[in-house]
Amino acid sequence: xxNKKIVVSANEHHRNGCPVIANIEPISGMNDGPxxxxxxxxxxxxxxxxxxxxxxxxxxxLDDLPAHTxxxxxxxxxxxxxxxxxxxxxxxxxTIVVDIDDRHFTTFRYDTNQYxxxxxxxxxxxxxxxxxxxxxxxxxxxxxxxxxYVAYGEVNHSDLxxxxxxxxxxxxxxxxxxxEGVVCGxxxxxxxxxxxxxxxxxxxxxxxxxxxxxxxxxxxDLDLTFLADQGDVFFGDTKEGGIITVRVNPQMNASxxxxxxxxxxxxxxxxxxxxxxxxxxxxxxIVDGVPVGVSLFDHLSNPRYPTYWHVRNYGLMGSNIFxxxxxxxxxRNDGSYTLHKGQEMxxxxxxxxxxxxxxEGKVGQHYHDFINPPxxxxx
Numbered sequence: 025x026x027n028k029k030i031v032v033s034a035n036e037h038h039r040n041g042c043p044v045i046a047n048i049e050p051i052s053g054m055n056d057g058p059x060x061x062x063x064x065x066x067x068x069x070x071x072x073x074x075x076x077x078x079x080x081x082x083x084x085x086l087d088d089l090p091a092h093t094x095x096x097x098x099x100x101x102x103x104x105x106x107x108x109x110x111x112x113x114x115x116x117x118x119t120i121v122v123d124i125d126d127r128h129f130t131t132f133r134y135d136t137n138q139y140x141x142x143x144x145x146x147x148x149x150x151x152x153x154x155x156x157x158x159x160x161x162x163x164x165x166x167x168x169x170x171x172x173y174v175a176y177g178e179v180n181h182s183d184l185x186x187x188x189x190x191x192x193x194x195x196x197x198x199x200x201x202x203x204e205g206v207v208c209g210x211x212x213x214x215x216x217x218x219x220x221x222x223x224x225x226x227x228x229x230x231x232x233x234x235x236x237x238x239x240x241x242x243x244x245d246l247d248l249t250f251l252a253d254q255g256d257v258f259f260g261d262t263k264e265g266g267i268i269t270v271r272v273n274p275q276m277n278a279s280x281x282x283x284x285x286x287x288x289x290x291x292x293x294x295x296x297x298x299x300x301x302x303x304x305x306x307x308x309x310i311v312d313g314v315p316v317g318v319s320l321f322d323h324l325s326n327p328r329y330p331t332y333w334h335v336r337n338y339g340l341m342g343s344n345i346f347x348x349x350x351x352x353x354x355x356r357n358d359g360s361y362t363l364h365k366g367q368e369m370x371x372x373x374x375x376x377x378x379x380x381x382x383x384e385g386k387v388g389q390h391y392h393d394f395i396n397p398p399x400x401x402x403x
Contacts, residue, residue: 028099029403030061032086035396039089040386042393043208043235043243046082046400050075054101058108058206061097070108071099072207083207085237086398110236111209113202120202120211124236127151130172130244132211132232139187140194141215141230144171146270146318148377149240152311154318156271156339169271169340172375174230174248176346177264180257182219185264192219194228201231209234226363227251242377250369257363261349263299263334266342268320268373276309276316278337283309285335286382288391294337299351303330304391306382307341315380319387321394323372328359343373 028051032044051073059071061084071084082099089095114121118135121128128151134141148154155171168175168187175194177185182192194215201212212231216224229249237243246268250257277283278293285293287302297305303324308317320341322331328345335341344351348359363369374394378385 030082030097030099031094031401031403032089032097033094033399033401034089034091035399036091037389037392037396038091039086039393039398041237041241041390042086042089042398043233043245044084044086044398044400046402048080048082048402050078050080051099054080058102058106058110060100060102062100063095063097070102070110070206072110072205074203074205085207085235089398108206110204110206111234112204113209118196122209122234124234124242125239127239129234129242134196134213136195138193139168139191140170140173140175140184141196141213142170142173143244146172146242146377148242148311148314148316148318149379150312150314152314152316153273154276154311154316154377156273165338166271166340169269172244172270174228174246174268175265176259176267176344177262178258178260178346179217180219180225181260182225183264184217190220192217192225193222194218197227200229205236207236209236224254226257227253240379242375244375246371246373246375248371248373250363252363252365252367255365259346259361259363261347261358261360263344263347263350265344265347266334266340267331267344267371268375269340269342270307270318270320270375272307272309272318272339272341273311274339275311276307277339278307278309280309283307283337284381285337285341287333288330288388294335297333297335299332299334299347301330301332303395304387305333305335305341305343306385306387307335307339308381308385315384317378317381317385317387319374319376319378319382319385319390321374321376321391323374324395326371326373327369332359
């Protein structure tokens with residue numbers, strides 16, 4: 025039994041379905057895995073503890089904490105007979121099938137013969153598919169838009185966005201962590217970016233956290249690092265890129281009556297969002313009768329925040345910080361950038377899947393959960 029008390033403050037925003045991560049001193053006798061967070065009234069929720077080098081990491085999902093209020097928990101280890109579901113993995117044929125509370129959520133695909141790692145499918149409320157499939161009638165245009173992925177169109181003058189004999193590849197090399205958990209699953213991977221001739225250009229680290237939220241909402245966090253480990257890396261000014269990218273289910277396309285793009289400034293659909301800067305961008309529509317949406321969040325710590333968005337009525341949405349001259353139709357705003365040998369560039373993104381459009385899904389509120397998280401005090 026731990027004597028640790030955890031005090032979490034909502035601060036200025038109502039918190040509901042908000043992931044919380046707290047770094048704490050290692051707890052003697054506390055095993056990695058599920059923990060119990062108990063309120064003074066006896067209400068209990070599951071958390072997740074993991075020892076990371078010289079400190080412990082505690083995470084849980086905060087529900088229904090009003091703005092300007094606090095909540096106190098007592099931390100303890102659960103009975104060993106308790107086996108909560110949470111995030112679980114099944115591995116087969118260079119894929120990781122991700123289930124949340126025993127329902128399929130997504131599959132991470134990292135076959136080294138494909139053009140890049142990606143998630144497909146990505147399932148939302150009622151199990152509906154929020155990203156585009158891989159069958160021919162759904163993928164007849166832009167076949168390289170594979171659901172949810174990282175890519176860019178001009179890296180040392182090589183195309184790491186398209187597919188075909190002139191395109192390079194982002195090749196999976198290794199996992200630094202694959203962790204199931206009652207609150208959060210982790211898929212931490214390292215990849216090598218190659219030109220069309222297979223010559224390495226750079227590396228990346230893609231660290232994904234997938235959270236166990238109640239059915240109807242899902243969150244994937246990505247901590248992304250570009251590594252100039254082969255020499256200088258030049259990112260050209262092109263629209264063809266999404267440092268984080270999603271291609272939505274065709275039923276959600278904004279070219280359809282029920283589809284809609286919306287950004288943090290209130291821009292609607294391609295004419296008001298393509299090539300515009302914004303803190304977040306959301307794509308929503310109706311899939312098999314279910315109103316659903318998916319948002320991409322740009323963190324305020326990211327380079328050149330807020331990002332430009334390469335977002336189209338036909339279903340594409342991606343962040344792009346290097347395409348300023350193209351988006352602005354002005355060479356004076358050239359956004360190309362050289363990452364010098366030995367340097368790195370770091371990004372944080374969140375993918376938020378929800379019911380309804382940006383308003384119904386409370387996207388603005390959940391964006392503040394990302395950039396202004398609750399504060400935590402350990403007593």
